[in-house]
Amino acid sequence: MSKALRPQITIAQETVDHLDSLVQGAAARMPELAERLLEELSRARILPAARIPADVVGIGSRVTWRDETTGQEQTATLVWPEEADIDAGRASVLTPIGVALIGLKAGARFQWETRSGEHRNLTVLAVGPGNIPA
Template sequence: MTALPPITVSTLDRERLYALLEKHPGDQEVVDHLYDELDRARFLEPEAMPDDVVRLNSRARFLHEDSGKTYELVLSMPAEASAGDDRLSILSPVGAALLGLSVGATIEWPSKGKTLHLRLTGVAQA
């Protein structure tokens, strides 16, 4: 696995995610990786966040390099992920991998014994 790209997370998302992770009984692999991501993240106040960084409620456009497919999805809390086909839960492997990435960044993300290869190609803020 290559070096992880730098990530930036808003202090608001940090608080929401820690609260979620403390009570989430789901996929322990994703939960553990999200904790690791939060441990290495740079944190900024919401108003100081760059526009090209994925955060909760951002619309992220990314290339799944393994399949060659491009997706455009809104990163959401699990309860909001069922609100539409264009939603992606933060507790999914891809959702967790995208958090805090800047446009142009690539990441290799372990998931169920495989590695996802993702490239962030665009971000729009809600």
């Protein structure tokens, strides 16, 4: 998807600081994913956490999205890598879908590339607080 057609993303400054550290650690192990995350961060609108709207996907957000090709809906809570557990519905921000979702607002449409290289159009349907154990 061309850069002009990508939806706006908004990320909390505190999240950006942590993501910068993660990218540095992931660069050798997952260079393509790290590069994609850096690209997203470079175009993000950065705000203090208190100013991030409730309908923007952040760490700890529970997000539901729809694959426009299949009509399938999925829901997960976006988390830091150490909290990820896909069986419990917690997706790491350091996964292709995590990188794609971070900073998006409910209603945003975006193109996503699956692990097999297939391009899909996805729509963020809902964003809310997640259920992450303390």
